[in-house]
Amino acid sequence: MSSSPQSPCSPLPRSSHRRQRSMKIFRNLWAAVMGKSNHADPNPATVLIVGAGSTGLALAQGLRKAGIPCVVVEKYDCLDARSRDWNMGLHWGVSSLRSLVPDHMWDRIQSVQVDPHAPTAEHDSLNFYNAQSGDMMASIPVQYFYRLRRRKLRGLLAEGLDIRYGKELRSIEYSEDGKFATAWFEDGTSITSHLVVGTDGAHSTLRQTLIGPSSGNTQRLPYCATFVQARYSADRARYLRKLHPLYLAGINPAGYFSFFGMHDIQDPNDPTTWTFFFYISWHSPLEEQERTANWTNAQRLQQVKELSKCFTDPWKSAFEWLPDDHQVWYMGLSDFDPGAKDHHWDNHGGRVTMAGDAAHSMTYQRGQGLNHSITDAAKLAEAVKQFASGKATQADAISSYEEEMVARAGGEVRLSTVNTRMLHNWEKVQQSPVMRSGMTPQQQQQQQQQPQPQQAIHAQ
Structure with missing residues (x-):
């Protein structure tokens, strides 16, 4: 198994932490004394990427591969500052990622999979079960379905890049000559570039800077989910994994959607080292979300354990076997449609734009988010090479990049939200986009003449 890159957040001796804090204080004081920084004009194709997520890092690798100078800034002090990790599906976006990274980096993509010991199959399927009865509902074929751990993927994509941590965006200024954009940060420093790209996630500060704090927010949806990562005894782990070695989905007639899969297989021969990743999502009015906003972890765990009682295995046992103090992650669902009214932004003559979740956050039950985000990175890298x-x-x-991205990903935002609504309504499940078209991107669906659902999904 390939080792993961050393994290900037790896534990340090106390003396090292003190030195880091002292240096940070010194840098902030120096910036305050010196005022504006980086007055010198950058190289003609310099790009500033705000946000060191998968999208921003993939874009930076694509620019680096093309010999175009770029800097990535990240508001946290290191890549692993957040304790939570999760995994994501990459399928039709595989070719875009391969085009962005050097060959030696793509050769290591297996090391960031949830099971780095099992090569990705050329042909696989995501099976959907009736999560109450256990009957299979559909089997969705997919080619080269990668399940990538976010933390490991970011660590891989960060290699060789100029990443500056502790840089939280405050504002952007544009030069009168129409050539430059200067990003100002909360620590008082600034960086000037020809192009600023916001890849700072669903709750993007750059998006709010461009569109405004009201229109720039995500739209809250009346759905929520509770996520779990857990390990079990060897016998229990083997039992939970028997339906599929990597992933499966469940739809409960009571109005719940669920996913169950692997997150980390450290040793394929030792089931006690296997970490599972699973969740249940359900319809939850915004009033209910507000009422329970201050619930404790114990209350969230108890809530999802109660929901799981009407599930079959693996969900029922996986939740039942969790100790009462096990950590869970609860969150409401939301989206941001770049094609919606009041969501248009001024790119200031091509000096600022967005990509990934910053431009189009979407619900996840159809597994499209990472694929569109990496596609953004590939298409934006080509746009930068053009100018x-x-x-x-x-x-x-x-502007050409934005026109294509808004049409492609904006359409998927809307389709994914429709899919989420239908998957939580048993009467409409079979008409949902994922059941009719699988994980095929919307634009490809539109290009097909009179598409037949059975060509994409083998109903059971």
């Missing part, structure tokens, strides 16, 4: 080489003006290149 860096003089084949197009910067304004035209970025």
Whole structure:
């Protein structure tokens, strides 16, 4: 098994922590004394990427591969500052990621999978079960379905990049000559570049800077989910994994959706080292979400344990076997549609734009988010190469990128939200986008003439 890159947040001796704090204080004081920094014009194709998530890092690798200078800034002090990790599905976006990273990096993609010991199958399927009876409802075929651990993927994509931590975006200024954008940070420093790209996630500060704090927020939806990661005894782990070695989905007639899969297989021969990843989502009016906003972890765990009682295995036993103090993660669902009214932004002559969740956060029951985000990175890298080489003006290149991205990913935001609603309504489950078209991207569906659902899904 390949070792993961050393994290900037790896434990340090106390003396090292004190030195880090002292240096941070010194840097902040120096910035305050010096005022504006980075007055010198950057190189003609310099790009500033705000946010060191998977999208921003993939974009930075694509630019680095093309020889285009770029800097990535991240508001946290290191990549692993947040305790929570999760995994994501990459399928139709595989070719985009391969185009962005060097060959030697793609050769290590197996090391960031949930099971780094099992090569990704050329042909696989995501099976959907009636989560109450255990009957299979559908089997969705998929080619090269990668399940990637977010933390490990970011660690891999961060290699060789200029990443500056502790840089929380405050505002952006634009030069009068139409050439530059200067990003100002909460620590008083600034960086000037030709292009600023917001890849700072679903709750993007850059998006709110461009659109405004009201229109720039995500839209809260009347659905929520509780996520769990857990290990079990060897016998229990083997039992839970017997339906599928990596992933499966469940739809409960009571109005619940669920996912069950692996998160980390440290030793394939020792089931006690296997970490499982699973959740239940359900309809929850915003009033209910507000009323329970201050619930404790114990209350959230008790709530989802009660919900799981009407499930079959593996969900029922997986929840039942959790100790009462086990950590869970609860969150409401939300989306942001870049094509919606009042969501248009001024890119200031191509000097600022967005990609990934910052541009189009979507619900996850159809597994599209990472694929669109990585596709954004690939298409934006091409746009930058266009204006860096003089084949197009910067304004035209970025506007063309945005036009394609808004149509493609905005349509998927809307489709994914419809899919979420239908999957939580038993009467409409079979008409949901995932049941009719699997994980095929919306634009590909539209290009097919009179698509037949049975060509995408083998109903059981």
